[in-house]
Amino acid sequence: MKYLCLVYLEEERLKEVQDRECQACGDAFRQSGVLVAAEALEKVATAATVRVRNGRMTVVDGPFAETKEQLAGFYLLDARDLNEAIQMAAKIPPAREGSIEVRPVRELAP
Amino acid sequence: MAATDPIRETVNDVYQAESRRVLATLIRLLGDFDRAEEAMHDAFRAALEQWPRDGVPSNPRAWLVSAGRFKAIDTMRRLKRFDSLDEPGRTADVAVVDEAAWADAESVEDDRLRLVFTCCHPAIAPDAQVALTLREVCGLTTEEIARAFLTPAPTLAQRIVRAKAKIRDARIPYQVPTPAELPERLDAVLRVVYLVFNEGYSASSGASLTRHELSGEAIRLGRLIVELLPEPEAIGLLALMLLQESRRTARTSPTGDLILLDDQDRSLWDRDQIAEGSRLVERALTMGRTGPYAIQAAIAAVHAGASEAAATDWAEIVGLYDVLARADPSPVIALNRAVAVSMRDGPAAGLTLIDAILDRGDLQDYRPAHAARAELCRRLGRTADARASFERALALAHQGPEQRFLERRLAELGHG
Secondary structure, three states: OEEEEEEEEEHHHHHHOOHHHHHHHHHHHHHOOOEEEEEEOOOHHHOEEEEEEOOEEEEEEOOOOOOOEEEEEEEEEEOOOHHHHHHHHOOOHHHHOOEEEEEEOOOOOO | OHHHHHHHHHHHHHHHHHHHHHHHHHHHHHOOHHHHHHHHHHHHHHHHHHHHHHOOOOOHHHHHHHHHHHHHHHHHHHHHHHHHHHOOOOOOOOOOOOHHHHHOHHHHHHHHHHHHHHHOOOOOOHHHHHHHHHHHHOOOOHHHHHHHOOOOHHHHHHHHHHHHHHHHHOOOOOOOOOOOOHHHHHHHHHHHHHHHHHHHHOOOOOOHHHHHHHHHHHHHHHHHHHHHOOOHHHHHHHHHHHHHHOOHHHOEOOOOOEOOHHHOOHHHOOHHHHHHHHHHHHHHHHOOOOOHHHHHHHHHHHHHOOOOHHHOOHHHHHHHHHHHHHHOOOHHHHHHHHHHHHHHHOHHHHHHHHHHHHHOOOOOOOHHHHHHHHHHHHHOOOHHHHHHHHHHHHHHOOOHHHHHHHHHHHHHHOOO
C-alpha cells in the first residue's frame, strides 16, 4: 500500500535540515525499494491556488494557512501497513524539526 | 424444550468466557472487525442450533472459530455470486484462509494481544481508543460505554465506526508490536487502561454505579495484559489500580462527600486488594526497569501498609517520589513530593517547595496545587493566605464533591 508522507515545517526551520541529509534519506529509501517518489518544495510564497467554480477558473496566491508550518516536501512510499510507514516516516530528517503527516493513498474507483 | 435449556446455559457460559477470544481470532482470520463480529454471532447462533442435537464439542472455542470462519466464507461466496450477476467478467475469488495459521496455538493465544494493540493504536483518536477497547476487548455494548462516559450513544457508536474505518483504510496491522516499538506502544495501551480506571474511580455524578463497573473493567483489562505480557509497568499499573480501588468505599461519605486519605476509616479498606496489589508491586520492583506506574503503586502500598494515618512512613514515600520525579519530572509529581515532604519535615518545608513550583509559573490553574498550599498555610496559622488559596482552588473546582469539600474547609477557617 502506498503512503504519502507530507513534510510540514516552519519556514525559518527549513535551514536546520541540510539538503544532503534529505538526499541521503531518499537514497536509502530508494535502495530498500520502498521509494515511489520524493521531492522538496519551494517556499509557500511561490504557490498559486487554482479553483474552478461554475466553469470559471480563478487563481489566487496562497494557500493561506493559519498555522506557521507549511508543506516543505513529500515522500511517496510503498509500505506493508501503517506501522511500517510510520517507522519509515520517523527516518525523514525534518521529522525532528517539524512533523510528517502519513496519509494512505486511496485507490480511485474504477 | 426443557432439555435444551441447560445447553442454552452452556452456550451462554461459553459466550461469557470465550467470545472475546473467538472474536480476536476471527479478526485475524477474516481481516476485518465487522465481518468478524458478524461471523462470531453466526457461530454462536449455530451453536444454539447444533449443540442440543450433536452435543457440546470438546473444544468449544475451536468449534466456534471454525464455524464463524465457515459462515463468513459462505457469506462472502454468496456476495460474490450476487456481484458476478452484475459483472459476469469477475471471477469468484474467495478470501483464502491460511489453515496453518489458525491452528497454531501460539498465534491464537496472541490474538487477544493483537486486538488490544490494534484498538490502542496511537493513530486512532484517544477517545476512540478507549471506546474501541471497551467494545472489542471487554465486550461492553455501545450503550453501556455511552452510559459510563456520560456520552450520547450515537456519538459513541460513530466514534467506534470511524475507528474501525481507519483501521481498514489506513491499514493498521493486526499485530503485536516489534520489541523496538513495544515500550512506546505498551505505554499507549496502559494509558487507555488507566484512563478507563480513572473515569470510573473519580466518580463525580449520579451515575456512580456504572462508573464503578468501569473501574472493575479496567482492572480486568489490566489482569489480561499482565497475563499476556508481564512487563514491569503492566504489573505496576495493575497494582496501582488494585491499591486505589481498595480505598473506594472509604473515600466518600454516605452523602457522597470526598474523604481525604488521612481521615478515611481504614477498616473499610479492602484487604484482599491491598494484599494482591502489594505482592504485584514487589514483583514489578524486583524486575528492574522500574517505571512511573510501579513507583506510584509502591507509594500507594506504603499508605496501605499504615494501620493509621499517623503511622505512615513519610520518609519512604518522599524517597519514592524522588525516584518518580527522576523518571517523570513533571510539576504534578513535584507537587505530590512537596506534600510528602510537608508530612515528613513539617508544613513550612512543604510550603517552600509548593511556592517554588507556583513561582516558576507551573500549575497556576491546577486546583490541587492551590488546595495543598491552602492546607499548609492553615496548619502554619497563616489564615489569610489559606483563605486566598482555598478561594483560588474553589474557583478551579468543577465537581460537586470537590466543591463542597473546599467550601467546608473555607468555612472551618472562620474569620482570622
